[in-house]
Amino acid sequence: AQSVTQLDSHVSVSEGTPVLLRCNYSSSYSPSLFWYVQHPNKGLQLLLKYTSAATLVKGINGFEAEFKKSETSFHLTKPSAHMSDAAEYFCVVTRRTSGYSTLTFGKGTMLLVSP
Amino acid sequence: NAGVTQTPKFQVLKTGQSMTLQCAQDMNHNSMYWYRQDPGMGLRLIYYSASEGTTDKGEVPNGYNVSRLNKREFSLRLESAAPSQTSVYFCASSEPRRELTDEQFFGPGTRLTVL
Numbered sequence: 034a035q036s037v038t039q040l041d042s043h044v045s046v047s048e049g050t051p052v053l054l055r056c057n058y059s060s061s062y063s064p065s066l067f068w069y070v071q072h073p074n075k076g077l078q079l080l081l082k083y084t085s086a087a088t089l090v091k092g093i094n095g096f097e098a099e100f101k102k103s104e105t106s107f108h109l110t111k112p113s114a115h116m117s118d119a120a121e122y123f124c125v126v127t128r129r130t131s132g133y134s135t136l137t138f139g140k141g142t143m144l145l146v147s148p
Numbered sequence: 149n150a151g152v153t154q155t156p157k158f159q160v161l162k163t164g165q166s167m168t169l170q171c172a173q174d175m176n177h178n179s180m181y182w183y184r185q186d187p188g189m190g191l192r193l194i195y196y197s198a199s200e201g202t203t204d205k206g207e208v209p210n211g212y213n214v215s216r217l218n219k220r221e222f223s224l225r226l227e228s229a230a231p232s233q234t235s236v237y238f239c240a241s242s243e244p245r246r247e248l249t250d251e252q253f254f255g256p257g258t259r260l261t262v263l
Contacts, residue, residue: 126229127250134250
């Protein structure tokens with residue numbers, strides 16, 4: 034079985050300061066890992082994905098995440114927050130079975146950005 | 149290319165009423181999924197269809213039924229709605245055979261309230 038723990042339900046930063054959203058996972062398989070973002074009253078958009086290639090993954094809007102197998106972590110970072118980054122972020126682990134996959138979502142981290 | 153579309157966007161039901169949420173994708177994906185999103189819970193998988201003609205239960209299937217009408221369409225039915233089914237429902241699709249990335253593409257969601 035796989036699981037995802039997002040360590041913070043809310044993170045508050047000031048515009049222009051770094052962002053760190055923490056995620057730990059558990060999986061019996063070699064997982065694929067994703068970060069999705071959801072802006073208020075919108076659907077989910079893929080930020081970035083890890084699929085066993087490079088451990089440092091770059092995504093859209095300046096976000097990146099590093100896969101650390103020894104720590105079972107996949108933390109999301111951005112050097113400088115922008116007001117438009119305010120949203121809810123979900124860390125996701127996949128399970129592949131017989132050619133299809135299911136996703137397990139973390140409970141989400143709400144990122145608040147103040148001027 | 150609309151991606152994943154869902155109808156309706158909003159719905160209010162009374163307890164005991166039935167309704168069907170519709171989902172369609174135009175990306176020729178084999179797999180489709182239904183999730184529900186509740187505050188503080190992330191997204192939880194209700195049902196999925198790995199390919200046309202197959203459906204399987206996810207994490208929270210009770211009170212729901214699904215139909216994979218054809219490769220494009222995957223509907224979710226509430227036979228007798230209950231207040232506990234008040235939620236935002238997301239449909240998603242993926243093509244796991246391609247690129248092996250397991251990425252899922254999400255629709256805009258249906259906001260359902262059961263009184």
